[in-house]
Structure formats: C-alpha cells, structure tokens
Amino acid sequence: xxxxxxxxENVENSCLILDRGEWPNFHDAEVHTLNIWRGDxxxxxxxxxxxxxxxxxxxxxxxxxxxxxxxxxxxxAIRMEEFNHQNAVYDLTFSHKSRGNxxxxxxxPPWISVTFEQAFGVALSFTCFKVEVLERK
Numbered sequence: 001x002x003x004x005x006x007x008x009e010n011v012e013n014s015c016l017i018l019d020r021g022e023w024p025n026f027h028d029a030e031v032h033t034l035n036i037w038r039g040d041x042x043x044x045x046x047x048x049x050x051x052x053x054x055x056x057x058x059x060x061x062x063x064x065x066x067x068x069x070x071x072x073x074x075x076x077a078i079r080m081e082e083f084n085h086q087n088a089v090y091d092l093t094f095s096h097k098s099r100g101n102x103x104x105x106x107x108x109p110p111w112i113s114v115t116f117e118q119a120f121g122v123a124l125s126f127t128c129f130k131v132e133v134l135e136r137k
Contacts, residue, residue, distance in 0.1 A: 002096045002098060002110060003096060004095075004096070005094040005095050005096050005112060007023040007094060007131075008022075008023050010094070010112070010131070011023075011070075011094075011131045011132065011133060012130065012131065012132040012133065013132055013133040013134070014133055016068075016133045016135065016136045017059075017066075017068045017133050017136050019059075019062055024059050024062060024068065025059065025061045025062060026057060026059060026061075026089055026091055026092035027061045027089075027090065027091055028060050028061045028088050028089070028090070029057040029058060029059050029060060029061070029088065029089045029092065030057065030058040030060060030088055030089075031055060031056070031057055031088075031089060031116070032056040032057065032058055032067060033054070033055065033056045034053070034054075034055050034083075034124075035053070035054045035055075036051060036052075036053050036075075036078065037051060037052045037053075037054075038051055039051040039052065039074075049074075050073070050074035050075060050076065050129070051074070051075040051076070051078065052071065052072065052073055052074075052075065053071070053072040053075050053078070053126065053128070054069065054070070054071045054072075054134070055069070055070055055072075055116075056068070056069045056070075056137075057069075057070070057089065057092070060088075066136055066137060067136070067137040068133065068135075068136055068137075069133070069134040069135045069136075069137070070131060070132065070133055070134065071131075071132045071133075071134050072112075072114060072126070072128040072130070072131055072132075073128055073129055073130040073131075073132065074128055074129040074130065075126045075127065075128045076111070076126065076127050076128070077125075077126055077127050078124075078125075078126040079124070079125050079126065080123065080124045081123060081124075082118070082123060083116075083123045083124060088118065089116050089117065089118065089123070090117045090118050091115075091117045092114070092115070092116055092117070093114070093115045093117060094112055094113065094114055094131065095112075095113045096110040096111070096112060096113070097110055097111040097112070097113045097127060098110055098111075099111055109129070111127035111128070111129070112127065112128050112129065112130070112131055113125070113126075113127050114126055114127070114128060114131070
C-alpha cells in the first residue's frame, strides 16, 4: 500500500513556508509566476535532467499572506488547461502515484502527482520526483 503524501514530510524545505507549524492553505492562492524548463537530456553524455517547473504563489487565505516559491523536479505528463489571467488556485494537491516495479519485484520510487485546481477545473497537472520550497517572500 502506498503511503499518503504529507507535504511537511515529503516537500524538501517545507519548514520555510509552514503556517503556525502546519502546511499552509493554498486556497485562493494567486499564481504570480510559472516557469517550465524543458530539462537537459543528453544520453550520449549521460545527462538525465528532466523538466522543471518553478511557481510562485501568493497565499492570500492566510492571516499573514506571503509568497511561496516552489520547484518541482523531473516533471512528466504536464497538462495545462484554461490557465489564464484569473490564476487563483482553488487548491494545490499532492499524492503518490505508483510507477511499477523493478525486474526483481521491488517497487520503483513513486511519482508525486501534483494538481493546481481552479474553481472551474484543473488548470495544471503533472507528475514529478521531488517537490522543493525555494523561498518565502
């Protein structure tokens, strides 16, 4: 059975954005920036860096709002729909997603499934291997 994704435990440097010791509320967060870098895949040189997404969110639903900058490493299956000037996030959700097994039967490390939900549907979804908090502004 796959363990539940716990942002405080599973997001690197989560302590930078905790709100009174808890993972902050991303409800109605405004997306300020969204950058997608295609990565650097050069098998001949043994370079295997997958796509990276970096996003900054203004966490508006908190008593003391701030901007959180998150980075998502080795992204795959990136889907963006109806992302526009009304870029408020209804919620930011994470879950683990199975990737199958090694040839010896041991499970591969899971994907992290990430969804930027808007009130009218999903705006951005993807899988990645690591979520990291870069800073709090």
